[in-house]
Amino acid sequence: MAAPREYLDELRERAVREVRTTGRPIAHVAKDLGIHQEALCGWSARPRPTAASATTG
Secondary structure, rough: OOOOOOHHHHHHHHHHHHHHHHOOOOHHHHHHOOHHHHHHHHHOOOOOHHHHHHHOO
């Protein structure tokens, strides 16, 4: 089995932002950015950080 790929934080943020703001399917965004769609699916499923959690966490 291949080792998991490491993605830059900026790429993760860009991909998740594009999925959430445009409503495009994860598979399309992942293909456009060269990301495995399962990785993007996992990133997108995580809750969005809030201002309260950023100051307390």
